[in-house]
Amino acid sequence: MAKDSQTSFVAGLEDVVANTSDICYVDGKEGRLIYQGYDIHDLINGKATFEEVIYLLWNGVLPSAAEVAKFTQQIATQRTLRPEVIRFLKGVRKDANAMEVLRTAVSYAGIYDEDNSDESFEANVRKATRLVAQVPTVVTAYERIRQGLEPVEPDASLSMAASFFYLLRGAKPDEFTENAFNIALILHADHELNASTFSARVTAATLSDIYSAITSAVGTLKGPLHGGANEQVMKMLLEIGSVDKVQSYIDQALADRKKIMGFGHRVYRTEDPRATHLRHLSKEAGERAGNTSWYEMSQVIERTVMDKKGLNPNVDFYSASMYYSLGLPLHLFTPIFACSRVSGWTAHVLEQYRNNRLIRPRAEYTGATGLRYVPISQR
Ligand SMILES: CC(=O)SCCNC(=O)CCNC(=O)[C@H](O)C(C)(C)COP(=O)(O)OP(=O)(O)OC[C@H]1O[C@@H](n2cnc3c(N)ncnc32)[C@H](O)[C@@H]1OP(=O)(O)O
Ligand SMILES: O=C([O-])CC(=O)C(=O)O
Numbered sequence: 431m432a433k434d435s436q437t438s439f440v441a442g443l444e445d446v447v448a449n450t451s452d453i454c455y456v457d458g459k460e461g462r463l464i465y466q467g468y469d470i471h472d473l474i475n476g477k478a479t480f481e482e483v484i485y486l487l488w489n490g491v492l493p494s495a496a497e498v499a500k501f502t503q504q505i506a507t508q509r510t511l512r513p514e515v516i517r518f519l520k521g522v523r524k525d526a527n528a529m530e531v532l533r534t535a536v537s538y539a540g541i542y543d544e545d546n547s548d549e550s551f552e553a554n555v556r557k558a559t560r561l562v563a564q565v566p567t568v569v570t571a572y573e574r575i576r577q578g579l580e581p582v583e584p585d586a587s588l589s590m591a592a593s594f595f596y597l598l599r600g601a602k603p604d605e606f607t608e609n610a611f612n613i614a615l616i617l618h619a620d621h622e623l624n625a626s627t628f629s630a631r632v633t634a635a636t637l638s639d640i641y642s643a644i645t646s647a648v649g650t651l652k653g654p655l656h657g658g659a660n661e662q663v664m665k666m667l668l669e670i671g672s673v674d675k676v677q678s679y680i681d682q683a684l685a686d687r688k689k690i691m692g693f694g695h696r697v698y699r700t701e702d703p704r705a706t707h708l709r710h711l712s713k714e715a716g717e718r719a720g721n722t723s724w725y726e727m728s729q730v731i732e733r734t735v736m737d738k739k740g741l742n743p744n745v746d747f748y749s750a751s752m753y754y755s756l757g758l759p760l761h762l763f764t765p766i767f768a769c770s771r772v773s774g775w776t777a778h779v780l781e782q783y784r785n786n787r788l789i790r791p792r793a794e795y796t797g798a799t800g801l802r803y804v805p806i807s808q809r
Pocket of ligand 1: 442624659690692694739744745746
């Protein structure tokens with residue numbers, strides 16, 4: 431068959447440049463992560479809020495004090511879910527996968543969004559604001575409904591980090607928890623053309639609506655090779671159970687050619703810069719909870735996987751033990767990732783709409799050629 435494609439196939443699109451973007455730069459060689467020109471270490475050491483980072487991702491500049499105050503309020507006042515979405519959450523089976531519920535709730539919320547039929551850029555910014563505001567409300571409301579509790583009425587005076595715990599538990603978190611969670615939200619906010627962001631951009635590039643794009647992204651984040659890895663990491667820690675069992679567990683898993691969740695990365699060839707912060711937070715959260723065993727096991731796993739495979743931990747490794755030490759249930763780990771990444775997804779979707787071209791790559795055909803149809807009676 432004649433080849434009409436100029437380029438050759440690259441498995442998993444590794445290192446293929448699929449679009450330009452101003453939002454995020456991942457330096458895989460040096461292990462640096464840059465949001466709109468700002469190194470994440472600088473944002474965290476400078477004590478940025480997650481709201482400030484969302485503003486930065488969407489607008490390309492850091493907000494002034496007045497701008498961030500206004501933006502924070504715009505998000506905070508959009509947290510309440512529409513009654514249709516609450517009814518959906520109350521009606522869905524109580525043992526559903528939290529990511530599947532989130533995926534369907536995002537899709538459902540889009541149908542009822544007051545700007546549903548308005549595809550102007552301004553309307554898309556309003557929809558993006560509702561998405562970043564309401565994804566955490568969906569996650570926490572479903573968790574409470576599952577437990578037989580009523581969802582908590584949002585409190586617009588709280589930061590996004592504090593609000594998550596308030597909506598989940600009906601009580602404000604302590605200062606350490608709020609700060610640690612704020613950092614985790616910043617660290618997970620964006621990561622260039624990771625699989626879920628790529629999904630969102632592909633959907634947006636057909637000029638489909640922003641809710642469809644974010645629904646695609648949630649479905650993509652769920653997989654254990656992507657955002658779903660953080661839940662798998664905690665399952666592994668619980669299965670291993672104690673530090674003395676780590677070595678034999680990892681040896682056996684590698685002998686069985688199993689992947690160790692939370693290790694390896696398509697782009698980083700060095701330490702994932704997010705893991706540096708999450709490692710510290712995991713230790714501190716463990717100390718505060720009076721149980722550092724998850725952190726200690728994680729340390730031994732890290733050394734063993736480095737020795738045996740030369741692989742570094744990624745963002746999903748230490749976030750698992752950190753969240754667990756903050757008392758968060760493991761089935762919420764990946765939805766929590768979505769609560770942060772929805773900021774990056776929406777930034778990319780808005781960027782795609784600003785300068786759109788359909789995303790449609792080619793496949794290298796490896797199937798049969800020249801076959802003749804055989805009537806069914808002769809097969
Ligand atoms: C937010 C995020 O998405 S971060 C990533 C979260 N995912 C995980 O933590 C899951 C575990 N990690 C992985 O599966 C991979 O490292 C990925 C998916 C992150 C990257 O995948 P790829 O770039 O396609 O690398 P690939 O899977 O081809 O691995 C290359 C080699 O390293 C090995 N390898 C990669 N990651 C791991 C791992 N976690 N454990 C053991 N071996 C691994 C592979 O087995 C392969 O070895 P081989 O060449 O001997 O067959
Ligand atoms: O960039 C990737 O491929 C995966 C990742 O680390 C992320 O999405 O945060």
